[in-house]
Amino acid sequence: MTPQLAVIGLVVDDMAKSLAFYRRLGLDIPSSADAEPHVAAPLPGGLQLMWDTVATVRSFDPSWTPPTGSSRSGLAFLCSSPSDVDRVYAALTSAGHHGHLPPWDAFWGQRYAVVHDPDGNGVDLFCPLGE
Incomplete structure (x- = not known):
């Protein structure tokens, strides 16, 4: 398998x-x-x-230590519309979470933003601009 x-x-x-x-x-x-x-x-x-x-x-794993510097992985959540990217980003940052990159229209055709979770992991919010 x-x-x-x-x-x-x-x-x-x-x-x-x-x-x-x-x-x-x-x-x-x-x-x-x-x-x-x-x-x-x-x-x-x-x-x-x-x-x-x-x-x-x-x-x-007693020797486990958290990574330092920027991470090499992240999670990405598809939002229902470009305006939803803005809404979710605002809700998370208003709740005290660190906004890393505010919403913008990315050159690859998506509304995109990045917020950090409580452990510093990047969480991307996105939606195609055409929707």
């Missing part, structure tokens, strides 16, 4: 803060998960997004 991408995992310092951020992006995560060391949420297409606390990861 060919391996299949099934999970995208994030290591978080504060589970409740991270889950609150992703709930604002529309993920259905029960509030009871805020105190858990490991959480999974289904995504469209059968993928899952999973969160683990630093302590959980270090329980099986």
Whole structure:
């Protein structure tokens, strides 16, 4: 069998803060998960997004350390319209999340913005300009 991408995992310092951020992006995560060391949420297409606390990861990989500098990966969320990119970006930054790149019309034909989640991961918001 060919391996299949099934999970995208994030290591978080504060589970409740991270889950609150992703709930604002529309993920259905029960509030009871805020105190858990490991959480999974289904995504469209059968993928899952999973969160683990630093302590959980270090329980099986004691030498794990967080990356420094800019990350080489990120998540991207498709919005329903170009104006929705602006709305979601404003809602997240108004809630105190760091806006890295405010919405703009990208040369590749999308409305695009980048906000950081509570652990500094870049989360892109986008929608084709023609929609």
